[in-house]
Amino acid sequence: MAAFYAYRGYRRVYKNIMLGKKEDLSDHQSERIKNVLLVAFGQKKMFKNMTPAVLHFFIYFGFIVTQIELIEIFIDGVLGTHRIIFHAVENIAALRFIYVSTISFIEIVSIFVFIATVAFLCRRFLIKVPRLNKPELKGFPVQDAATILLSEIYLLICIFSMNTADMAMHHGEYGFAVSGMLMHLFSGWDYTALHYVERLGWWGHMVGVLALLVYLPYSKHLHIILAFFNVYFARLNPKGYISNMPEITKEIKLMMDPSATPPPVDANAAPVKFGAKDVFDLSWKNLLDAYTCTECGRCTSACPANQTGKLLSPRKIMMDTRDRLEQVGSIVAENNGVWKDDGKSLIENNYISVEELRACTTCNACVEECPVMISPLDIIVQLRRNLIMEESNAPAEWNGMFTAMENNGAPWQFSQQDRLNWAKE
Amino acid sequence: MLQVKTYAEYASNNETPEVLFWVGCAGSFDQRAQKVTRSFVKILNHLNIKFAVLGTEESCTGDPAKRAGNEFVFQMLALQNVEVMNNYGVKKIVTTCPHCFNILKNEYPSLGGNYEVIHHSTYLQHLIDDGRIKITDAASFKGKKITYHDSCYLGRANEIYEAPRKVLEELDAELVEMKSCRTKGLCCGAGGAQMFKEDEPGKKRINIARTEEAFETEASIVAAACPFCNTMLTDGVKSKDKQQEVKVFDIAELLAAGQGLEKISF
Numbered sequence: 001m002a003a004f005y006a007y008r009g010y011r012r013v014y015k016n017i018m019l020g021k022k023e024d025l026s027d028h029q030s031e032r033i034k035n036v037l038l039v040a041f042g043q044k045k046m047f048k049n050m051t052p053a054v055l056h057f058f059i060y061f062g063f064i065v066t067q068i069e070l071i072e073i074f075i076d077g078v079l080g081t082h083r084i085i086f087h088a089v090e091n092i093a094a095l096r097f098i099y100v101s102t103i104s105f106i107e108i109v110s111i112f113v114f115i116a117t118v119a120f121l122c123r124r125f126l127i128k129v130p131r132l133n134k135p136e137l138k139g140f141p142v143q144d145a146a147t148i149l150l151s152e153i154y155l156l157i158c159i160f161s162m163n164t165a166d167m168a169m170h171h172g173e174y175g176f177a178v179s180g181m182l183m184h185l186f187s188g189w190d191y192t193a194l195h196y197v198e199r200l201g202w203w204g205h206m207v208g209v210l211a212l213l214v215y216l217p218y219s220k221h222l223h224i225i226l227a228f229f230n231v232y233f234a235r236l237n238p239k240g241y242i243s244n245m246p247e248i249t250k251e252i253k254l255m256m257d258p259s260a261t262p263p264p265v266d267a268n269a270a271p272v273k274f275g276a277k278d279v280f281d282l283s284w285k286n287l288l289d290a291y292t293c294t295e296c297g298r299c300t301s302a303c304p305a306n307q308t309g310k311l312l313s314p315r316k317i318m319m320d321t322r323d324r325l326e327q328v329g330s331i332v333a334e335n336n337g338v339w340k341d342d343g344k345s346l347i348e349n350n351y352i353s354v355e356e357l358r359a360c361t362t363c364n365a366c367v368e369e370c371p372v373m374i375s376p377l378d379i380i381v382q383l384r385r386n387l388i389m390e391e392s393n394a395p396a397e398w399n400g401m402f403t404a405m406e407n408n409g410a411p412w413q414f415s416q417q418d419r420l421n422w423a424k425e
Numbered sequence: 426m427l428q429v430k431t432y433a434e435y436a437s438n439n440e441t442p443e444v445l446f447w448v449g450c451a452g453s454f455d456q457r458a459q460k461v462t463r464s465f466v467k468i469l470n471h472l473n474i475k476f477a478v479l480g481t482e483e484s485c486t487g488d489p490a491k492r493a494g495n496e497f498v499f500q501m502l503a504l505q506n507v508e509v510m511n512n513y514g515v516k517k518i519v520t521t522c523p524h525c526f527n528i529l530k531n532e533y534p535s536l537g538g539n540y541e542v543i544h545h546s547t548y549l550q551h552l553i554d555d556g557r558i559k560i561t562d563a564a565s566f567k568g569k570k571i572t573y574h575d576s577c578y579l580g581r582a583n584e585i586y587e588a589p590r591k592v593l594e595e596l597d598a599e600l601v602e603m604k605s606c607r608t609k610g611l612c613c614g615a616g617g618a619q620m621f622k623e624d625e626p627g628k629k630r631i632n633i634a635r636t637e638e639a640f641e642t643e644a645s646i647v648a649a650a651c652p653f654c655n656t657m658l659t660d661g662v663k664s665k666d667k668q669q670e671v672k673v674f675d676i677a678e679l680l681a682a683g684q685g686l687e688k689i690s691f
Contacts, residue, residue, distance in 0.1 A: 240578055311627075359624075
């Protein structure tokens with residue numbers, strides 16, 4: 001049942017991402033794999049900010065090593081056995097040693113995970129680190145963050161009660177490091193009570209893991225899966241590069257060449273739209289970015305506009321894109337795969353406002369900061385293109401600048417004939 | 426008067442210059458940036474480097490239009506510029522503007538403009554590395570503190586952090602860093618065509634925030650490598666009424682002064 005619901009959730013995310021425009025990002029495989037190893041597995045970009053990087057690394061590492069114990073938990077569940085791997089190896093000294101040290105190691109790491117999780121809760125709710133307390137996090141996002149952190153603590157309590165009760169039941173026979181110390185808490189408990197605690201821990205952990213698996217595609221926490229894909233497919237150009245629009249190159253070349261004959265007009269072709277107004281107009285990579293964002297806010301705290309009190313927050317750009325995509329995706333799903341216009345778009349409508357878009361200096365601080373290689377800037381530029389080229393929505397000063405650039409080849413009204421005047425002094 | 430030849434003049438003599446100096450709109454028209462243009466030309470002339478400018482044939486690269494969202498105006502200008510440069514057979518470009526540098530290097534190639542594009546910080550660093558720049562004692566920077574402001578389009582956009590610092594290290598001043606520098610450098614507030622419009626409503630102007638960081642270093646010279654950063658920081662210093670204590674200069678002006686080619690007061 002869990003598998004069914006989880007499948008539905010992940011399929012929804014995949015289908016929604018595929019609503020974006022096609023973009024080929026399959027080149028330079030070796031460089032992409034290198035990025036995945038360094039940035040995703042190695043968390044290279046996290047370590048620009050030591051304290052959260054170390055705490056996050058505990059949880060990340062703990063999550064990975066716990067999967068080993070989870071394998072046994074799952075097998076026991078399916079076969080109705082108890083510690084099947086232990087019993088398979090208990091008489092072979094070397095293997096038994098490996099088993100016991102692995103579980104002990106997981107237990108020790110889990111203690112660090114516990115500390116890190118509590119520290120994260122403190123940072124968010126007690127110390128109130130500024131980037132974790134911005135207006136765009138009100139409501140579901142903060143609830144989501146608390147849910148994830150509290151479920152981590154819940155899972156840890158479950159697994160420790162399971163191991164500790166199991167150790168107490170078997171008088172420390174397994175020899176696990178942490179539960180070996182904790183089992184004295186249960187001294188004097190009878191076997192039946194311990195058995196209940198052990199089962200409660202086992203079932204609690206199992207149910208918790210499955211529940212998280214189902215919850216994940218509805219949560220910012222999806223980054224634990226998508227970060228790897230997002231880093232792999234990250235654009236490899238220098239950050240200063242903004243792609244040129246080939247459809248415009250074609251038109252301008254026609255304009256510049258008087259002898260060219262315009263191609264026959266295809267009356268059935270969809271009208272060309274410049275820039276992005278809604279999620280369909282963005283690339284699938286922008287949409288993957290949106291689902292990968294875990295709302296850490298490093299982008300927003302580095303953003304010069306945000307720092308000086310402007311409305312723009314790069315994190316909000318990502319969250320709005322994802323929220324709009326969820327809405328669009330559910331309309332498409334309700335209508336058997338066909339989009340029915342709801343009269344809204346990603347610009348305004350309580351999503352991204354024109355004022356936010358106008359405040360960006362394209363400085364790339366947000367792109368530089370993101371530990372999972374998301375580009376809020378790419379979305380901002382595409383939305384700006386729509387404002388300017390489709391809606392003619394520009395501040396008066398920009399219209400003056402465009403006119404000057406067209407007429408005299410400079411953003412100011414100076415004659416092109418005066419371009420060399422600086423040399424005459 | 427400065428000795429400056431255009432590409433057209435070289436071509437009519439059947440000569441090819443070593444490098445095209447892309448002056449840019451700020452460098453051509455903005456009074457403050459014109460000084461930087463002249464300082465850079467003085468360095469080139471002093472070293473007998475055969476450079477050309479496009480002069481009246483140069484147009485804006487289209488950067489502010491592109492980043493504001495007007496791809497039409499950008500590509501119109503870009504395709505014109507590419508046509509001019511390709512007609513002359515331009516191979517190598519140096520520019521004092523990081524915005525021109527970025528767009529010529531990264532966005533012109535797919536429009537048919539393939540050139541080796543170098544920012545003047547890197548160009549000057551190469552000249553220093555080759556031992557061609559000799560610092561004289563014409564202007565002594567001894568005891569002075571200089572802080573370098575990273576331009577976004579040089580730094581994060583193209584990962585050029587060291588070249589401008591190497592240039593400044595040639596001077597016998599003390600180079601000090603601001604609170605946010607290199608990859609974490611705070612924008613001056615001009616990029617993305619913000620230079621050409623009023624700020625959106627907020628608590629503070631971005632250039633003021635950056636100027637305050639510069640003041641914290643207690644440096645008396647703020648070095649920039651971008652004409653727009655230069656304007657923004659100069660305005661910031663003025664608005665704090667500190668223009669007597671703190672001066673904003675381009676790295677080319679400082680290096681020219683160090684060689685005795687330029688007189689600047691600091």
